Amino acid sequence: MSACQQSKTANPHHFEGEALGTTYHIKIIPSTTSKAVYKKDIDSVIEAINASLSTYRPNSLISRINKGETLHVDQQFKDVYNAAKEIYRETGGLYDPTIGILVNAWGFGPKKKLQGIETDSSLVDSLKRYVGYDFLNIDEDGFLQKRFPQVYIDYNSIAKGYAIDRVGKMIEHKGINNYIVEIGGEVLAKGKNTLQNRNWMVAIDNPDRHEKQKFISKIILNNQAIATSGNYRKFYIDPDTGKKYVHTINPKTGYPIQRHLLSASVVADNCTMADGYATAMMVMGLEASKKFLNLHPELQAFLVYSDAKGTLKTYQTKGLKLIH
DSSP: OOOOOOOSSOOOEEEEEEETTEEEEEEEEOOTTSOOOOHHHHHHHHHHHHHHHOTTSTTSHHHHHHTTOOOBOOHHHHHHHHHHHHHHHHTTTSSOGGGHHHHHHTTOSSSOOOTTTTTOHHHHHHHHTTOOGGGEEEOTTSBEEESSTTOOOOOHHHHHHHHHHHHHHHHHHTTOOEEEEEETTEEEEESOBTTTTBOEEEEEEOSOTTSSOOEEEEEEESSEEEEEEESSSSEEEOTTTOOEEESOBOTTTSSBOOOSEEEEEEEESSHHHHHHHHHHHHHHOHHHHHHHHHHOTTOEEEEEEEOTTOOEEEEEOTTOOEEO
């Protein structure tokens, strides 16, 4: 929806559109002194990120780098590169955007799935040798260098969160302090919903699609972001064996994870880090995620898992504000 001119009353403005292969929904509550936000402002931010980081665009910066070109990276690429490096190091390599070569091989990326990968461990090992975030470096002149030309970078696990943060910065530059930005289920909420005089609130999907209850819980955000990673939507079933393969790949093994953790929702100060850490926790699994969260009080999380009997269970950190 297009935004209208700012009015003297704090009437909310809504925007909807497409972004990063999904949709966005934005609500802003302007003040009498703030500048107008238009849909073209939002779309221009998203377009800049797509042009830099979309692996689904053959001529994007990241796609050209993945094809073997040595290019000077832009600010979007540099920001995400550095954020991903921090998460990679904090998680001991369990979060690794160079997993792209395996994401493609397993059929969850823009390239065609490799036939027979499910039963060919030598094929997995031959690809896994090109996975390692330490294989990347931005040199002093701003060029992205790869140790091996086969290294394939995939920032899809963090790009949505970054796009949300960039849209949020643009809105704030207009003098607006109360807003909520959602792209593909990831959310950044700043200020308050002043029309209802309360903090912004978001719902968490129920991974059990057979349940009538669509949402499993609601979380209150106080100038925070939330991102959810899960394996209950993006997967495939091998027609020969009936085995389920999910889209989250363990960079240490090269195989899709087989864990009881169904979804991880992470709350952080910004959506870039929330997005990356949510993916990392899906790789870690339940118990390792709990230990990690104890060491990282700056993060809050809501984890949904199935117990040994297949019953749906949840775990939440103490600082999370929930409405059941």
